[in-house]
Amino acid sequence: MEALQEQISSYEQEIKAFQPADAAELEAYRIKFLGTKGIVKQIFGEMKNVPVEQKKEAGQVLNAFKQLAESQYEAFKHLTENSQKKGPSIDETLPGTKLPMGTRHPLRVVENEIVSIFEKLGFSVATGPEIEDDWHNFTSLNMPEHHPARDMQDTFYVAQNPDWVLRTHTSSVQARIMEQGNLPVRVICPGRVYRNETISARAHCFFHQCEGLYIDKNVSFADLKQTLYYFVTEMFGPDTKVRFRPSYFPFTEPSAEMDISCTVCGGKGCNLCKHTGWVEILGCGMVHPNMLRNFGIDPEVYTGFAFGMGVERITQVKYQVNDLRLYSQNDVRFLRQFQSS
Template sequence: MKETIEQIQAQIADFRIENKEQLEQFRLQFINRKSVIAELLAGLKDIAPEDRKAVGAQLNNLKNAAQTRFDEAAAALENSASSFVAPPKDLTLPAIPFAQGTRHPLSLVRSEIIGIFERIGFNISEGPEIEDDWHNFTALNFPPNHPARDMQDTFFVEKNPDIALRTHTSSVQVRVMENSKPPIRTLSPGRVYRNEAISARAHCMFHQVEGLYIDRNVSFADLKQTLYYFVKELFGSDVKIRFRPSFFPFTEPSAEIDISCRICNGDGCQMCKHSGWVEIGGAGMVDPNVLNNCGINPEEYTGFAFGMGIERITNLKYQIRDLRLFTENDVRFLRQFTHIG
């Protein structure tokens, strides 16, 4: 037994502990419940009674020596880790490159449209996307039996006929008229929803920007000149524009706005249905009933309103033939706009 204890003492003293892995090996070999020392202690019962006390003392000393060596090695490793000093950073090295993000094409065009109208005095107004019937339909002169009120055309909230996802940002204009006094000159960009099949030319969710100008003696000529200015600023001086008579419940007279197709330059393509012209929006003089509904005297004030889809404008500006690309998050498509804007 004496020789065994001396051998283990030598092993404890000579055991190499330079890292945490070696420290754990030392613990398992000499301190663990299944270590060689634990086995010797368990064998004390087989020692002759007259020798048992002396051997037990030697084994306890051996156990304490192993624990002391373990504690000293653990403390040394901890001190060496805490005293480690990282080498100084070289601030002259180039920065780690990272992928540059890009603005979405719809955001680029939206910002450009807002900038054009801000230059001629329009301010920006926003409103809720979940609207009540009054602001989305009734105040805008929609009759009770108008098709836009049908479930097939509008997303109603929990089948509530009085609450729906707004179908246009004209609802924002109603709120502005209710809470402001003329003169009013505002632009309302935002997301709108309609129950339509998704295709290259249509989507159930898209973006609109609508303008409103109300003051004394506002005429249809003012509307035309405003839109002439906008189209020329956005598409260039060579673009052609025309107005076609139309009908909207909230304007009278009303017109649809066409510009020469920027994809085929008027030669005819799928985007313009081979006509050379593409509709970009609708416009007209604000109906007197709408002014009355919003608390504005139509005998004193007149105004014009216009609206257009940002997706359609973006299609034409960047010659994109499928508006589904705007919502598919294909990075191959979006990276094309990294250096635009």
């Protein structure tokens, strides 16, 4: 019994002095003391040589030894696991990880450029609500109830209420500016609009417009043309050609659509211009006298012009983006192409 106690005492000192440097040393400790052929198993095997009257005392000593070996292992196992979770040490004096630079959305890039060009001509920016009433979105713009022009715009109605809609164009902002009665008016109206259309590469249920309005005494169609010539030159370059085609809009008379020479093929013909050499970019015209009267403006004294363009369309022509869905899919592979914009 005394020899057994001396042996156990020697192992206890070794266990208490043990300080593993890593998980590998701790595993070696486990195998040495607690393994199937470890020291604890071997010492318990010595019980057969202990006299019967000393077995109770010897059992208590052996159990205490086993508990010491197991408790040391569990304690160091816990410390080792925590150190592994912390990961490698960090040198705080080193420079931090550089974060990737974000980019502006291509539609915002183009919209800002459009606004900047017209601000040089004295236009100020005007905004309005995206949920509009029927008067500002339709009736005041020379589209009374049952007017066929309303069928040109598939409308989202709010809670099936015919008096409230998601605006179908930013012309509603022009209406709100005109009803203030502060003349002359020279504004550019950028914003998001909504139409109930099937989403495809060429159409979407929401898109963006920039519309302009200029009302003053002696404003002519020549003023409109010169303003838009300047815009095209600034946006697409001085070699871009322009042409006007007669068109119809209920809030302008006369009305026109404006085309520019294709920016891809230079007028020779390609998929963008459908092999015509021309790309339509906006609609325009002189403000209809009925629209002026709706806001108490005398058409015998004041005249004006208006124009409207889709930001997606201008972006398509400028950057050759042929799928409208790309603008709202948040695909970083697409957005990163505009990192330097």
